[in-house]
Amino acid sequence: MSTVIQNMPFDVDEIRKDFPILKREVNGYPLVYFDNAATSQTPQQVIDVIVDYYSNYNANIHRGVHTLSQEATDAYEQARVKIQKHFNADKSHEIIFTSGTTHGINLVANGFTAILQEGDEIIVSALEHHSNIVPWQMLCERTGAILKVIPMNEEGALIMSAYDALLSEKTKLVFCNHISNALGTINPIEEIITKAHMVGAAVLIDGAQACPHVKPNVKELDVDFYVASAHKMCGPTGVGVLYGKEEWLQKLPPYQGGGEMIAEVTFEKTTYAGLPHKFEAGTPNICGGIAFGAALDYINKIGFQAIQDYEHKLLAYATEKLLQIDGLKIYGTSANKTSVISFNIDGIHPYDIGTIIDKLGIAVRTGHHCAQPIMDYFNIPGTIRASFAFYNTTEEIDRFVEAVVKAKNMLL
Structure with missing residues (x-):
């Protein structure tokens, strides 16, 4: 609750x-x-949650019948719901646990390999962290898509008239950080999202630098994907979140194969689990996810x-x-x-x-x-x-x- x-x-x-x-x-x-x-510091309230996990109910999650497994599963999934409510996502299965912002971006970029075609265009801003540039360059190399860039001005702000000129029916994806890590510029993501949707393009927002300062409402933004990291938000390193609209997450293929993300495995064919497990192969950072939820509790209390x-x-x-x-x-x-x-x-x-x-x-x-x-x-x-x-x-x-x-x- x-x-x-x-x-x-x-x-x-x-x-x-x-x-x-x-x-x-x-x-x-x-x-x-x-x-x-780069990394925020961690309050004692979050440190206590980490110590409590490893001291009292450290166990693997999902499908375990013993008490520790059930306790860990409940705490982990409760953290997912906290994150859902924090970002105002419609459904908890639209929240995918990742190892951080970079993981979330790569997950989406890998998925679009099966969707983009040669000659499609994708747009990135000039203010991006390398994590929101390199995965898309790699995607272009795999698919033949073309990467275009929204330029910046001397103040470190995006030139939105140039963005308008870049958009066309060929535009399939737009990526932009919410706030620049290098300059602190807050980008007009509402305008970026609205205009991208007018030409039928999907939008991914890198919220790593924004989430310590603002509380994104993904429903109001109408954003297709939003990524963030716990360690920027008074939480631990090695855990983050990818929010994705359900219809987009259903379209994308799994990023990694392994345990947890499957429904049934035979040597002839494997079928995949539903959301969110389809994108959460292997044993996750269980303690990190639980502590992420505790960090959100802490900063929301302030x-x-x-x-x-x-x-x-x-x-x-x-x-x-x-x-x-x-x-x-x-x-x-x-x-x-x-x-x-x-x-x-x-x-x-x-x-x-x-x-x-x-x-x-x-x-x-x-x-x-x-x-x-x-x-x-x-x-x-x-x-x-x-x-x-x-x-x-x-x-x-x-x-x-x-x-x-x-x-x-x-x-x-």
Whole structure:
């Protein structure tokens, strides 16, 4: 049975107490963790669920007649229902457990191998993570389909007039991230989905970066596929979700063969199980799925509106402070963005900044963030990316800015 989750008053100091890792020191300094776009931290409430699983009812799921198996199965399937309700999917069997966003994208790309024909066109945006580029390139190589790209502008926003020009009766699939991991840009996915459907194309949205900040309503979006990862949402690594409309999931063939995804096996012929098991071959990450559900409980208790409001304040505060540093340039200046700041300082490689501020206990990401086409557009090797979560503070931002200034003075 699902329970109604009441939002608690937002108190960042109380929230921080839930995250054991925030108490540690790095290189003799209190940890400042600004790499949330790569992986969020895990609250004690989720850690307790993981420990409880392995301590009390660790067993394989489905078809087991013994008590532990039944308990594990119930908890795993209850987590599926939590995810269904979180994303407002019509049916729980439209929720496919995966190992993460990349797995979900590859599952869909593999399935469309049997659907696309030579000369069909598929569209991807210029703001994509490599995980939402490479599988589609591989699909084109297998099928002879043609990959087209929605271009971006200097602000790091998509040029929607160009998208309109790319769409045609040849368009079969459109893929776009909800939020750019490298720039923080929030893409107009409602418009992208609506216009794709007008020409009969299906749409996959990569929600890996969006789901920590917003609560997608797949029914209202009318999206065909939506993918996300638990480890961006205060959950464990190695587990994620693919939402797919039932009619599309029925059309796609299984991605992998093995146990669990079959109805009957003989050496002459195998028949496949129904949804969702058709796409869940083998023993899944049982504990990960259960903990994913617990992570959703945790962030829903805080409330997404409270999270958005607080993170927007962090973004505005950090942007103002960083722009006071001479020679600093922020990449991704769209008016519609989330709590990610990618920047460089003239004459300094981003890796050097990241290495120095790590010595001061501050964790950021440097490089191309698996979004090399974006870096090529700006003609840069990469950026320093600071990504904020609801458990970060303005005091941490002050420490971060001081560290960046110190690194700049050391390197110039």
